[in-house]
Amino acid sequence: MSAPERLTKRDATRRENERVILEAAEKVFAEAGFGGATMQLIADMAGLPKANLHYYFPTKEELYRKVVSRIFEIWLRAAACFDAAPGPVEGIGAYVEAKMEISRRHPHGSKVWASEVMHGAPVIQDYLETTLRDWTAGRAAVIRRWIAEGKMAPVDPHHLLYMLWATTQHYADFGHQIETLNGGRPLSDRQWQAATASVKRIILGGIGAVATGTDL
């Protein structure tokens, strides 16, 4: 009887420790970069001895890879709304809203991803060449269909996707710069709404998106 209980308890401890470590690692990797981050810093932020990190994640690289893949999963899930939508106003509009919300809730993860890609994606190159490439091709097909149906202007799907990624992630990756230009204060709820509305308005207007049922 005690065996399964102890196993369960052990598993719960493991999961909780892994969660705490991953959260601390995400923050430290985002603030210092992979090279600037130290296991000691992450351990301190997680409130654990440094040796315990190596117990759960044998190397710094493995811990890092786990952090990078988490934000990627979150972004992929945010694209569900894209496919089900009847047209660009709903699909791209919802996608912008989802990505802006993620930039607000997970700024650290976004920065870690950006840093990883900027350094040539040494750890997640396989993701780029498989999952991301397939995902992009699928979304480009949807955009081409909308164009063919006359629901938006004939823009290059890839450049439109890059613009969507760039504008939404900018609010996370360059959050410090934006905060500085905002008088040193983080964007308020209203300002986040205004940012989201601006991005939606300019992009949807720029691609000549035509509402299918309701308006913008």
Next chain:
Amino acid sequence: MSAPERLTKRDATRRENERVILEAAEKVFAEAGFGGATMQLIADMAGLPKANLHYYFPTKEELYRKVVSRIFEIWLRAAACFDAAPGPVEGIGAYVEAKMEISRRHPHGSKVWASEVMHGAPVIQDYLETTLRDWTAGRAAVIRRWIAEGKMAPVDPHHLLYMLWATTQHYADFGHQIETLNGGRPLSDRQWQAATASVKRIILGGIGAVATGTDL
């Protein structure tokens, strides 16, 4: 007679060495981040012994600061076209073209800047609070004037500027991702032109820019 000559020659050597070191440093800092970059790597790429780097740039931080400020100066110069323009079609159009050209010619510098800002701008915070803040306020005033003159839709100037920075710099900072999605090949001349045209078209269209004399 020999004194001024030797001084001139010495100065020329110094300038050339500084140039070689800065170029190597820009590349290494972009590819590895500040923490991941090592003086040894930079020295190897510059073809000089490590000790010589410390002769020209006493510390790693000073060398890094010089690299970051260089891309900043380049971006500031690119904005000259913005002010002289009669309206958004010419001004913002020329600005996008200039920024895209810089993303193509100086991808390393753009990445170093992005990395610096993502890590909280520990080295160039003073630039953000003085030069960049003033520059942004000035450009926002121009945009508000164009709006008042009915030359474009009433969009938030700051969010428009963020979008301009995000989209243009994305082609440098996320160049590796774009290249991967392009079948592993760098963008061709034609593709860079298409990217620039896409960005111009969507943004100018999205803000309802009205041509003043010539058309788009």
Next chain:
DNA sequence: GTCTATATTTCGATAGAC
């Protein structure tokens, strides 16, 4: 599973001959 102490490597920086 946890934590202290430490082995091993590597980096930034410098001394000192040339």
Next chain:
DNA sequence: GTCTATCGAAATATAGAC
């Protein structure tokens, strides 16, 4: 000005007691 050799600090990772 240049370069070899090296110091001292700090990092990753592990050994081993508990």
